[in-house]
Amino acid sequence: xxxxxxxxxxxxxxxxxxxxxxxxxxxxxxxxxxxxxxxxxxxxxxxxxxxxxxxxxxxxxxxxxxxxxxxxxxxxxxxxxxxxxxxxxxxxxxxxxxxxxxxxxxxxxxxxxxxxxxxxxxxxxx
Amino acid sequence: xxxxxxxxxxxxxxxxxxxxxxxxxxxxxxxxxxxxxxxxxxxxxxxxxxxxxxxxxxxxxxxxxxxxxxxxxxxxxxxxxxxxxxxxxxxxxxxxxxxxxxxxxxxxxxxxxxxxxxxxxxxxxxxxxxxxxxxxxxxxxxxxxxxxxxxxxxxxxxxxxxxxxxxxxxxxxxxxxxx
Numbered sequence: 356x357x358x359x360x361x362x363x364x365x366x367x368x369x370x371x372x373x374x375x376x377x378x379x380x381x382x383x384x385x386x387x388x389x390x391x392x393x394x395x396x397x398x399x400x401x402x403x404x405x406x407x408x409x410x411x412x413x414x415x416x417x418x419x420x421x422x423x424x425x426x427x428x429x430x431x432x433x434x435x436x437x438x439x440x441x442x443x444x445x446x447x448x449x450x451x452x453x454x455x456x457x458x459x460x461x462x463x464x465x466x467x468x469x470x471x472x473x474x475x476x477x478x479x480x481x
Numbered sequence: 482x483x484x485x486x487x488x489x490x491x492x493x494x495x496x497x498x499x500x501x502x503x504x505x506x507x508x509x510x511x512x513x514x515x516x517x518x519x520x521x522x523x524x525x526x527x528x529x530x531x532x533x534x535x536x537x538x539x540x541x542x543x544x545x546x547x548x549x550x551x552x553x554x555x556x557x558x559x560x561x562x563x564x565x566x567x568x569x570x571x572x573x574x575x576x577x578x579x580x581x582x583x584x585x586x587x588x589x590x591x592x593x594x595x596x597x598x599x600x601x602x603x604x605x606x607x608x609x610x611x612x613x614x615x616x617x618x619x620x621x622x623x624x625x626x627x628x629x630x631x632x633x634x635x636x637x638x639x640x641x642x643x644x645x646x647x648x649x650x651x652x653x654x655x656x657x658x659x660x
Contacts, residue, residue: 362655366647368618394654397600402620408524409533411516419541420509 356381361388365395493557501548512541515558519565526569526616536572540565563633570632573609603653611646618643 356364361381364370365388374382382389493514499507516537523536543564551560604612617623617632625643629636 362651366651368622368624390657391654393596394600394603394657395650397596398604398650398654399619401597401601401604402616403622407528409520409530411520411534411537415516415534415537416509416512419512419538420505422538423505423508423542423545 358385358388361385362391365392494553497548497551497553497557500545508541508545515561516541518558519561522562522565523569525620526573526613532572536565536568539568539572543568559631562631566632570610570613573613576609600654603656604650606653607646607649610642611649614639614642614646615650618646 356377358381361378364375364378382392493511496507496511496514500511519537519540520533523533523540527533527536540561544561547564551557607615614628617628623631625636625639628634628643629639632639634642
């Protein structure tokens with residue numbers, strides 16, 4: 356068993372701190388893995404340590420139930436959740452409209468204004 | 482919070498039905514049934530009372546708005562555990578890396594104080610997301626399957642995150658105190 360295998364085995368949660376003869380054998384002859392195992396043991400112990408457990412006060416349930424959103428608030432909440440998507444869609448549509456609209460020179464090229472003016476002033480010749 | 486596997490009691494079922502019909506008094510009673518468990522679970526990830534209380538409040542408010550998604554064939558507390566864990570995870574992801582999952586050095590008795598301080602400092606190098614997964618794996622002792630069931634994540638997602646978190650844990654433990 357090499358150092359890589361040893362450390363992988365040590366970190367396997369299924370092992371849960373148990374040792375095997377082959378693991379012990381490697382750890383007894385490898386200072387680096389032995390230090391790693393000690394640090395990992397402390398880390399696991401720290402993660403298992405029970406922190407101070409907070410408890411709800413007598414009015415917690417009352418406060419939360421008073422804060423439940425009504426139908427109107429739910430609609431507002433939904434609107435707020437949809438706002439970013441709505442804004443993004445609006446920006447995308449604006450950009451699309453902007454990009455698909457020809458510039459002034461393009462408008463002149465396709466503008467029927469001159470023909471219309473000629474037709475209005477001179478008639479169609481009939 | 483997840484030790485019991487019974488279906489909802491008759492009283493709990495009645496409260497859930499009333500909550501679905503918009504009864505805030507029934508909701509207050511439902512909160513009273515589960516508030517201790519939710520606080521206990523949130524306390525595993527947050528040391529400050531204000532954080533625990535905010536997570537608990539968010540858990541119950543989400544429960545209120547999403548109650549229609551609860552299927553009564555599973556224990557309500559399992560569903561609530563899932564909501565609470567996801568609230569904890571979301572809050573941890575917003576926190577700065579050194580903030581939460583504070584390690585209570587006084588609570589771990591066997592290792593020497595210097596080693597605890599050193600390892601606690603190493604653990605703070607991990608991201609909150611990684612520490613969340615490691616906490617479930619090593620702190621709670623849950624398997625990949627249990628984490629998937631209790632968070633609502635897919636097993637493959639849990640496996641990927643657990644693998645990544647373990648790899649980072651290994652790296653910081655290998656770097657040791659010199660880093």
